[in-house]
Amino acid sequence: MNATTPTLLYQHLADDVASMIASGTLRPGDKLPSLREMRTRRQVSLTTVTEAFRVLEDRGLIEARPQSGFYVRRRPPLPLPAQSSPSPEPSLVSVNALLWRYMRIAHAGTFGCAVPAAELFPGAQLQKLTSEALRRHSHLLSDYGKPAGLDSLRRQIARRALGWGGRLAVDDIIVTNGCIEALSLCLRAVAQAGDVVAIESPTYFGVLQLLESHGVKALEIPTHPVSGVSLEALELATRHGQVKACLLTPNFSNPLGSLMPEANKRALVEMLAERNIPLIEDDIYGEFHFGRERPLPAKAFDTCGNVLYCSSFTKMISPGLRVGWVCGGRYQAKLEVLKYINSFTTPALMQQVVAQFLESGFDRHIRRLRRSGGAGN
Ligand SMILES: Cc1ncc(COP(=O)(O)O)c(C=O)c1O
Numbered sequence: 001m002n003a004t005t006p007t008l009l010y011q012h013l014a015d016d017v018a019s020m021i022a023s024g025t026l027r028p029g030d031k032l033p034s035l036r037e038m039r040t041r042r043q044v045s046l047t048t049v050t051e052a053f054r055v056l057e058d059r060g061l062i063e064a065r066p067q068s069g070f071y072v073r074r075r076p077p078l079p080l081p082a083q084s085s086p087s088p089e090p091s092l093v094s095v096n097a098l099l100w101r102y103m104r105i106a107h108a109g110t111f112g113c114a115v116p117a118a119e120l121f122p123g124a125q126l127q128k129l130t131s132e133a134l135r136r137h138s139h140l141l142s143d144y145g146k147p148a149g150l151d152s153l154r155r156q157i158a159r160r161a162l163g164w165g166g167r168l169a170v171d172d173i174i175v176t177n178g179c180i181e182a183l184s185l186c187l188r189a190v191a192q193a194g195d196v197v198a199i200e201s202p203t204y205f206g207v208l209q210l211l212e213s214h215g216v217k218a219l220e221i222p223t224h225p226v227s228g229v230s231l232e233a234l235e236l237a238t239r240h241g242q243v244k245a246c247l248l249t250p251n252f253s254n255p256l257g258s259l260m261p262e263a264n265k266r267a268l269v270e271m272l273a274e275r276n277i278p279l280i281e282d283d284i285y286g287e288f289h290f291g292r293e294r295p296l297p298a299k300a301f302d303t304c305g306n307v308l309y310c311s312s313f314t315k316m317i318s319p320g321l322r323v324g325w326v327c328g329g330r331y332q333a334k335l336e337v338l339k340y341i342n343s344f345t346t347p348a349l350m351q352q353v354v355a356q357f358l359e360s361g362f363d364r365h366i367r368r369l370r371r372s373g374g375a376g377n
Contacts, residue, residue, distance in 0.1 A: 009044055013052035014059075021061055021072055032062060032070040058290055081256075083230065086201040086220035090242070093212040099205060114254055114285070114315065120372055121318050122365050126353060129360075133352040140348040147340040149175025149325070150348055153355035157325055160358070164286070165300045166309075172327050174339050175346045179284045180206055182310035182326035183247065185338045186280040187214050189308070189331045195244035198237055200229050204254040204282070207247060219243060228253060228260035231267055238275055245278045251295045252285035259295055269301040276306075278331065283311045284324075287366055305329030313354055316366055321350045 020026045033041065038049045053070055056062040063073050133140065148154070151170055158168040176182040183206075191197055193215030199207060201220035211218050219237060222230045229248055237243055250260040250268070260268070272279050283297045299309040308331055312324030323346060328335040339345075357365075 010048045010051035010055065013038075013042060013044065013048060014055040017052065017056055018059065018061055026072050028072050028074040030072045031068075032072070034069055054290065080225045083224040084201040084220070084222050086222065088237075090196040090217040090219040092215070093208050093218050095205065095208045096212050099209060113319075115319055116315060116369060116372075120369055122357070122361060125357065125361050125365075126318060126321075129353045129356045130349070133349055133356065137349075137352055140352055143348065145345050145348040145351075147174075147345050148336055149173070149346060150351040150355060153323075153351045153358075154325075156355050156358040161327075164294055164296050166297075166327075168327055172332065174326050174328065174332070174335055175351055176310075176312070176324040176326055176339065177343055177346050178314055178322045179282060179310050179312035179324040180210070181339075181343065182312070182324050183207065183280060183282060184210050184214075185335050185342060186278075186308040186310060186326060186328065186331070187211070187216065187245070187247070188338050189328065189334045190245040190278045190280065191216050192244075196242050198234060198243045198246040198248075200248055200253055200256075200258075202255055203247075204249065207282075223253070223256060223258060225256045225258050227264065228256075228258040229268075231264055231271075234268070235271060238272070238277055241275075243277055245280060246272060247280040247282070248298075249282040249285070250298050251283055252288055254285070260298075262296055265296065265298045266301045269298050269307060273302075273304050273306045278329075279307045281307050281309050283309060284315060286311065287316055288370065290370065299327065302329060305331075308335075316369065317354060317357060317362070321354060322346070323350050323354045 035049045039046050062070050064070055154170045154173040157173050161168045196217045196219050198219045198221050200223040222233045250265050281298045286297055299307045309327040
């Protein structure tokens with residue numbers, strides 16, 4: 001690639017603007033030239049300028065103001081935390097009592113849950129679809145339905161998986177009560193009390209709660225705020241057969257927001273398959289990308305069913321509907337039984353509403369959600 005290729009042009013432009021900000025030529029609050037002005041001044045395409053501004057936004061140097069343009073950010077981005085260095089010993093988890101005390105404080109329920117602001121959810125459309133579902137599919141209230149979930153919803157989920165290269169059939173998917181039930185079923189399928197499960201450090205508090213309630217020991221793996229879990233540390237930790245499973249969020253982990261590079265995901269999946277250690281992947285934030293391409297989940301590199309893929313519509317459509325799913329790979333049959341034992345099924349009315357929304361307004365909605373920058377709580 002040489003310096004005139006479009007890929008580098010946008011980087012050059014982003015670097016030039018970044019150095020003007022660093023030198024104080026552009027100061028906090030200053031307005032940048034519009035995309036079109038910049039295009040004319042620099043004699044580059046609009047795509048190059050748009051991409052350069054996106055890079056600057058991602059670096060936290062500029063911000064878009066609706067109907068106004070791009071401005072130099074007033075607050076410099078916070079420095080990144082260092083890669084964590086947790087204890088190399090596995091230990092039982094004990095967070096539930098503390099979290100429960102905290103949850104009882106009024107309005108504290110969503111702390112750490114990274115839920116988009118309520119006005120960003122498609123409330124009016126969901127209301128309409130719920131009334132419609134009640135009118136047209138009243139049997140959904142008088143039936144238990146299949147434990148694995150409505151075929152119409154599972155078909156939609158399978159179709160959408162094509163977007164990240166997933167070739168899933170309807171029966172590869174089990175609908176769950178949120179992502180948390182998917183993770184819980186997976187833990188039960190692959191580990192028993194006393195087993196060691198490797199996790200990111202830090203990780204989502206709900207994962208710690210699950211580990212505690214399953215009596216599983218956590219082995220915290222050093223995790224970098226940008227590139228995610230350290231493959232070297234995980235390689236060492238999984239060498240001697242002590243680790244029974246891994247539970248990771250390769251795309252936009254909570255709370256760090258780290259994104260594992262694609263090469264690391266591929267290497268991770270290959271290493272764990274070789275060592276016969278199942279990977280429970282939490283991809284609940286996979287659709288929340290700022291770049292053009294959706295980052296691939298680790299599941300995209302799975303050739304032997306060793307990755308148990310979990311996600312939900314909680315952050316994308318509505319937390320209250322409680323609709324999630326799991327693709328259990330080689331554990332699928334076991335997961336179906338566990339789902340049946342755990343909660344029998346997921347409310348079919350809610351599944352129908354999500355299936356309808358996926359068919360009608362979802363694509364536009366998720367683009368808007370991405371543009372808005374997402375998390376409000
Ligand atoms: C990383 C992660 N996984 C799972 C969940 C739980 O998702 P759900 O509400 O769909 O059960 C959350 C919620 O905050 C989360 O941040």
